[in-house]
Amino acid sequence: xxxxxxxxxxxxxxFVHFVIVLVPLSALALVVCAAWPGGxxxxxxxxxxxxLVTLASVPxxxxxxxxxxxxxxxxxxxxxxAELGDGLLPWALGLFAISAVVWWTARRSAPAPDGxxxxxxxxxxxxxxxxxxxxxxxxxxxxxxxxQIGDSGAKAAWHDNYSKTATQHGG
Numbered sequence: 018x019x020x021x022x023x024x025x026x027x028x029x030x031x032f033v034h035f036v037i038v039l040v041p042l043s044a045l046a047l048v049v050c051a052a053w054p055g056g057x058x059x060x061x062x063x064x065x066x067x068x069l070v071t072l073a074s075v076p077x078x079x080x081x082x083x084x085x086x087x088x089x090x091x092x093x094x095x096x097x098x099a100e101l102g103d104g105l106l107p108w109a110l111g112l113f114a115i116s117a118v119v120w121w122t123a124r125r126s127a128p129a130p131d132g133x134x135x136x137x138x139x140x141x142x143x144x145x146x147x148x149x150x151x152x153x154x155x156x157x158x159x160x161x162x163x164x165q166i167g168d169s170g171a172k173a174a175w176h177d178n179y180s181k182t183a184t185q186h187g188g
Contacts, residue, residue, distance in 0.1 A: 057123030
């Protein structure tokens, strides 16, 4: 298996599904954990690890997409899809960076093991609010970007490639 072809098929078709699932999942987890520190403590290291896997999936899909772009007849729709795809990496990086901050903050402000409120540090309310707003902005931006990229990819792949009426088979 290479990073461009899997079982004779373009790997991009497989890898984009990781992105389509992981970006919204990471975005949702980030917003929930930023708004609810108890959720961040419960998820623990899973939050930044999920965001890191999401971040890694983006260049994997992009690389496979660039290979595929070189092996199909190029048209304006394919070029638009490729351009949009190149813009997802900063969003995924933002998801990872903020997830790491949310995890670290929740870890530092965790209650003492005996259940008392002996947290070593508690973030100011204004800082928590800013992190929630930033998390929401990056999450929405990432999900909207994935939607736009996917929509343009579907249009590039399917335009003029199917019949608007059912075809008759056998009979």
